[in-house]
Amino acid sequence: MDGPSQSTKRRLDTSLETPSLPAAKRARLFETNLQQPAPKRPRASFLEDHVGLTDRISGWLESIGSDREKRCRSDSYLHASSDDPIPRNRTRSAPQMAYNRDADGYAMPPTPNSYAGSFAPSIAPSGDAGATPGSSRSSRALVEDPFYRDQNLAANGIYMRYRDEPFPEHIASVVDTARKKRDSPGPSPDDVYRDRALGALEMEGLDEPDVEDYFRDRVFPKAGEENDLRRTYRQPMSRHAVPSSAKPKLRVSNPIPDMLYGYRRHHAFPDQQTQLISMGTEMNGTANTQGLMYPFFVIEFKGNGGDLWVATNQCLGGSASCVNIAERLNDQLRKCKSSKVQPVDSTVFSIAMNGEVARLYVSWKHNELDYYMQKVRSFLLQDPEHYIEFRKHVKNIIDWGRDKRLTEIRESLNTLLEAAGQSASEAAKARPPPRTSSASDSKRHCPSDPGYYE
Numbered sequence: 001m002d003g004p005s006q007s008t009k010r011r012l013d014t015s016l017e018t019p020s021l022p023a024a025k026r027a028r029l030f031e032t033n034l035q036q037p038a039p040k041r042p043r044a045s046f047l048e049d050h051v052g053l054t055d056r057i058s059g060w061l062e063s064i065g066s067d068r069e070k071r072c073r074s075d076s077y078l079h080a081s082s083d084d085p086i087p088r089n090r091t092r093s094a095p096q097m098a099y100n101r102d103a104d105g106y107a108m109p110p111t112p113n114s115y116a117g118s119f120a121p122s123i124a125p126s127g128d129a130g131a132t133p134g135s136s137r138s139s140r141a142l143v144e145d146p147f148y149r150d151q152n153l154a155a156n157g158i159y160m161r162y163r164d165e166p167f168p169e170h171i172a173s174v175v176d177t178a179r180k181k182r183d184s185p186g187p188s189p190d191d192v193y194r195d196r197a198l199g200a201l202e203m204e205g206l207d208e209p210d211v212e213d214y215f216r217d218r219v220f221p222k223a224g225e226e227n228d229l230r231r232t233y234r235q236p237m238s239r240h241a242v243p244s245s246a247k248p249k250l251r252v253s254n255p256i257p258d259m260l261y262g263y264r265r266h267h268a269f270p271d272q273q274t275q276l277i278s279m280g281t282e283m284n285g286t287a288n289t290q291g292l293m294y295p296f297f298v299i300e301f302k303g304n305g306g307d308l309w310v311a312t313n314q315c316l317g318g319s320a321s322c323v324n325i326a327e328r329l330n331d332q333l334r335k336c337k338s339s340k341v342q343p344v345d346s347t348v349f350s351i352a353m354n355g356e357v358a359r360l361y362v363s364w365k366h367n368e369l370d371y372y373m374q375k376v377r378s379f380l381l382q383d384p385e386h387y388i389e390f391r392k393h394v395k396n397i398i399d400w401g402r403d404k405r406l407t408e409i410r411e412s413l414n415t416l417l418e419a420a421g422q423s424a425s426e427a428a429k430a431r432p433p434p435r436t437s438s439a440s441d442s443k444r445h446c447p448s449d450p451g452y453y454e
Contacts, residue, residue: 155250189384201355207303228268255318262295272413298350311352319363
């Protein structure tokens with residue numbers, strides 16, 4: 001069969017190529033070949049309905065918007081913003097801020113002109129809101145602002161020192177008091193290790209109220225009605241106690257310590273009431289509306305999700321305010337001419353802590369303008385040995401405040417009272433004697449006398 005087929009094909013091809021065909025027929029054959037349509041790509045007809053359904057679903061989704069956009073708490077996670085928060089620089093402190101230093105190596109505050117143009121516009125001009133209206137940080141507390149230390153605290157002479165810098169001699173002596181051994185009984189390491197309530201602070205990530213509730217009476221001693229000490233909770237400190245410079249736009253956030261230790265006025269100073277009254281509330285050591293006097297210990301709690309950097313900022317402002325209260329008493333003592341004058345130790349301790357870590361700080365005033373705070377030690381509260389050490393430091397600080405420091409304040413108030421009495425006596429002696437009336441001055445005129453008058 002191949003032979004005849006091939007022969008037929010050759011004859012067909014030959015007949016097409018032979019010039020014997022009419023010219024018109026050959027033209028029609030070639031035109032037919034040129035106009036043949038191109039082959040179409042195969043397409044499944046059932047896909048046409050599917051594509052139309054997809055388009056309709058996409059249009060519906062676009063019309064209702066993204067559900068995530070409606071549920072997301074912050075636009076910053078979905079859309080770019082020109083006012084995104086600037087990352088916090090947690091390690092900035094006084095030695096790192098390129099300040100000049102005095103002869104003792106302490107950072108000196110910059111001159112007022114150096115502040116111009118150096119501060120971010122997000123700092124609120126007043127109050128505790130951390131930003132100008134309309135910014136992304138307008139509702140944040142001032143102590144949460146990443147520039148709070150470098151701007152507001154530094155502008156008011158409050159600085160944080162690095163932990164490896166040596167303490168001044170008088171501060172080192174007080175810190176040694178906090179570190180000393182105690183003879184009083186306390187929990188054993190095994191007791192702490194088996195404390196399920198303490199372990200829950202780590203395991204369950206409990207919030208600030210739970211952290212405070214655990215440590216409030218287990219570590220921080222109570223201050224009863226018959227005690228010289230007073231302990232207040234979340235009470236705003238008097239504004240006049242807060243260090244303030246001449247720049248109101250860079251104010252220190254008004255401290256509201258979670259816990260504050262000081263003295264009970266009538267119980268701690270029964271013989272000094274006259275002097276305290278004469279000094280007035282802005283000068284007599286009153287720290288808050290609860291009548292707490294001359295505070296010396298600030299505690300700030302955070303939950304395990306809280307920010308200890310913010311708690312440290314709170315300690316900086318609160319401790320400086322407590323130091324400032326004691327230094328006002330020293331200012332009055334320096335004006336006193338009595339030979340018995342002895343300055344009061346204005347050192348103040350503070351703690352920033354959560355359920356796992358506690359940081360102990362000490363604060364003092366370096367000169368007429370500057371306040372410093374420095375870390376004494378950190379404690380890992382879930383470690384039994386650290387927990388016991390932390391408890392020991394707290395108890396020692398309370399004892400120091402109740403004994404040595406309180407005695408100094410009482411003696412200083414007595415000195416001021418004695419000096420005031422002596423000054424009054426000297427003023428009375430220097431006053432000229434009253435003028436004695438003459439006989440003619442004492443003679444009364446009768447009504448009939450023309451010179452009579454009433």
